[in-house]
Amino acid sequence: MKPQCCDIALRPAHAEDLPALLALEAQFPGDRMTARQFRRHLHSASARFQVAQQGVAVIGASLLFFRSGSDSARLYSLIVAASARAQGIGARLLADAEQAARDRDCQWLRLEVRTDNTAAIALYQRAGYRVVGQRPGYYDDGAAALRMQRAL
Numbered sequence: 001m002k003p004q005c006c007d008i009a010l011r012p013a014h015a016e017d018l019p020a021l022l023a024l025e026a027q028f029p030g031d032r033m034t035a036r037q038f039r040r041h042l043h044s045a046s047a048r049f050q051v052a053q054q055g056v057a058v059i060g061a062s063l064l065f066f067r068s069g070s071d072s073a074r075l076y077s078l079i080v081a082a083s084a085r086a087q088g089i090g091a092r093l094l095a096d097a098e099q100a101a102r103d104r105d106c107q108w109l110r111l112e113v114r115t116d117n118t119a120a121i122a123l124y125q126r127a128g129y130r131v132v133g134q135r136p137g138y139y140d141d142g143a144a145a146l147r148m149q150r151a152l
């Protein structure tokens with residue numbers, strides 16, 4: 001049976017989370033955010049940085065961008081610690097980001113994902129995202145991205 005993630009709380013990220021967020025990013029396959037980028041997003045009105053916490057440990061995060069005058073939000077980052085995967089935390093962070101986008105009157109949530117990231121693509125497809133295009137050479141290492149979106 002799938003483990004439950006009921007003891008996991010989602011909350012806004014703050015500056016004290018930075019070391020944990022950088023450690024999470026180190027598990028990410030591909031481009032990584034720097035400490036400076038993290039700090040900028042923490043304080044940006046057009047970004048929503050959310051973390052998943054279990055006990056005192058930060059075990060996941062999502063980063064959502066808004067653009068004024070746009071009816072779509074962009075999921076820039078979604079990550080769950082390798083040790084905490086397959087417990088529904090990624091799906092929960094995603095649903096939480098979607099609700100935040102709805103609350104800001106967005107009609108769409110868009111994202112890019114590496115074409116070889118089967119786990120993330122499966123998560124997004126299961127949540128109702130559809131592939132709407134590709135971006136060749138999108139990542140620093142030259143890998144292509146799929147563009148996906150869903151109506152909110």
Ligand SMILES: CC(C)(COP(=O)(O)OP(=O)(O)OC[C@H]1O[C@@H](n2cnc3c(N)ncnc32)[C@H](O)[C@@H]1OP(=O)(O)O)[C@@H](O)C(=O)NCCC(=O)NCCS
Nearest residue numbers: 078079080085086087088089090091113119120122123126
């Ligand atoms: C992608 C990621 C966020 C998924 O997080 P997670 O907490 O393990 O995902 P969940 O447990 O919520 O899984 C939800 C659904 O996603 C799909 N899924 C997740 N991991 C999968 C895997 N390894 N293989 C196939 N499907 C997978 C499944 O459909 C799953 O539902 P199910 O288990 O009921 O079938 C996680 O693997 C991760 O952090 N990867 C590294 C960072 C990354 O690639 N982020 C996305 C960048 S665009």
